[in-house]
C-alpha cells in the first residue's frame with residue numbers, strides 16, 4: 001500500500017476548534033481506503049473503508065472521549 005501524508009494549517013477539529021494537523025490517506029487501489037486525521041490538539045478522526053464495502057469511522061476527542069464509533073454495512077451480501 002502507498003500512503004500519503006499531508007499537513008494542514010487550519011481545519012475544524014471534532015472539539016470545535018480550528019487546529020492545524022495532518023491527514024494520512026491510503027488507497028490500495030482495490031477498494032481499501034484509509035483516511036486518518038490527526039489534529040494538533042490531540043483530536044483524531046479515523047475513517048477506513050474495506051474491500052467488502054463496509055466502512056468504519058471513529059472520531060476521538062483530544063481528552064479521549066469517543067464521539068463517534070460507527071461501523072456500516074458489516075457484511076454487504
Ligand SMILES: [Zn+2]
Pocket residue numbers: 013014015016017039041042043061062
Ligand atoms: Zn481537540
